[in-house]
Amino acid sequence: MEYKIKPLKTFNYDRPIIEKGYANQTLFIDISVPDISVKPVDEKMKDVFIGGKGFDLWLLWHSVKSTTQWTDPDNAICIASGPMGGTLLYPGSGKSIVTTISPLTGSVIDSNVGGYFGPYLKFSGFDALEVKGKTEKDMVILIDGIDEKVEILETSGLPDDSYDLSAILTEHFAQGKPRHISVVSTGPGAKNTRMGCLNFTWYDSKRKRARYKQAGRGGIGSVLSDKRIKAIVARWDTVKVDTNNPADKNALKTVGRKHSKEIVELDPKQNEMATIGTTHLVTIMNDFDLLPTHNFQYGKHPEAVNIGQEVYRPIFDPGYDGCWMGCTVACSHGVKDFVPLTGPYKGTKVFVDGPEYETIAGCGSNLGIFDPHTIVEMNFYCDAYGLDTISVGTSIAFAMECFEMGLIDETQTRGIHLSFGNRLAALEMVHQMAEGHGFGLIVGQGVRQMKSIFAKDYTADPHIMQDIGMEAKGLEFSEYMTKESLAQQGGYGLALKGPQHDEAWLIFLDMVHNFMPTFEQKAEALHWFPMFRTWFGLCGLCKLPWNDIVPEDNKDSLEPAKVMKHVEWYAEYYTAVTGKKTTPDEIIRMSESVYNFQRIFNLKMGFGQRDHDDIPYRAMGPVKPVEYESRHERYDKELVEKHHVDITGMDTEEKVRRLRKFRETLYEELKGAVYKRRGWTADGIPTLETVRRLGIDFPDVLELLKAHGIE
């Protein structure tokens, strides 16, 4: 295909020297004008917001008004790494965080992603990128740190799908050195749905191809597509230890080698993530009744073994799969020479990045699909089309259950028999989302919109759909069964952006390891766990090295769930890079500032109060008698022993009603306990004392709080 790329606007700049992990400036682009400029980063911004998601939120806060919609030109896409982003010596140090106003939630979303873009952006001279505006023609943005220029380029004839597009742009800008390029792009699915993802590339020198990782959640790709930005490209030279200019290189080497060495030694003894990624979780979750199947109705299935690590191990192409240079976790595995059976790539060999656990559960078990190759094909097309596999999976699962319940039928699905386990129907939904036609166009709007459309246009019962539609705050649930874990119900329901596991993955710690048996311990965990996880997103780090490979003596420590040995290493790491002496307690404080600021950002956008933390009942307990019956021993025992209910002669429907009352009450009590622990009001708003303690008492924050009666 012949394509054209011509410069529309060029901005030449003098690249600053990186100082202790910071470029000390951010890049602003308004694609409408077009305008390119630089904004300074001051010490206050670094002290309060640290970097990464913190910088993104600060920039976005000033870009949008409380009335800004996701399609408005004012909505910005912000991308940042963090002070440790781009470090070679420490595992998992190449992450980027992306924020925008989400098409799914209407509020601020954040999504973290691997690939080379964030570090290349910083080394090119910018701690963060803020892109706003919209255009009528397709554009590519180039940030070239080698030639010290930023360009807005008008394009035509480039392919729509991310798979071809990222390969072409890598070659186009590489000047013979493809490892110097990272491309951020999306695909046609992003244009026609609200659940578009961004693909961030890293160049795989061994396989000689651009590989990609996804900033999946919340529809950020749909925002990029709506702006008519085909791609954002970063170009940077060879990365060395000195490129990030750490304050104490020797201290960095010492702590980095300790953690890297430990991973190399222990990962083969633990979950083998360097070989099989997160696929080990599939059968483990199934064994503990936590693997979502058939739209989160059940937690296990006898065929789950067909989509577990033992099946994917020989399918994955062996070799180094680190999405950042030198990472020893190296979990980004892929499938070579895969031949899709459907769609535009039918019959041709492609390389598929994935699947990871979430995709296997979302596009597999939760759809009643236990064929590993169908899941790989779903994975491939979601990536190429720029679609989030989690929202795609959870949305199709909801539509399938509605179909099986008769809430919708083949009239609405345009002749597709959308039952659980129908592999071709699931793939057809994905193709229709990309093409923007048929029932896929409706599914691509997400669960919240589907509930509304089905009720309004198809007279489906809104109450049952509210119970089984697995979304909260407008975002589709990621792939864990929370019915029996109160802590994970809070982990999803109280997450700032919506039910995504990266903020608080407590399900196993709660249900299986039993690290938080009391109500108070669950509330406490819902304070500290999100604070640890938030911090990685401030610094440009991956969360996996913290607690997915753990020291052998961790089990004997006072608080094994916190993996404090690693937290202490991270404090040393931060100190070595930034020169600011820190401690594990100070890590929590850093996160608290940004976390509370994001909660207040939700408030600004019209959310961020108690009722916005509601979750559908299926996340708390059995909606239908058949779900109750599948775990009747557990539920009967709970009613009798915990709630002292006489169930003699009681039918299942009555048991479902009685259990529901107890569980909904408990979740509301949990909300209150967590709000109190976090320093929020009973309505879930940070108090004046909290914002002052955390240094986020900016005038416009105080004004917003005052408008909600907090003064």
Add this chain to the structure above:
Amino acid sequence: MMFRVNGEQRSWREGMTVADLLRDIDDSHHYAVVRIDHKHVSRPYFEKTQIPDNSEVFLIPLIAGG
């Protein structure tokens, strides 16, 4: 007739299960998952899963997931 647990040799006996092993070793940790060679075995299956002769067993200290 030997097998290895976290790299250390142990005597193997016919019919030995994962639950038997965990009762034998001097370790009070409440393991949720072990790995026998490349196969994960979860707690619900500890009693019924036999350890093969000459196998490599790893006790997984924590499943942190997602």
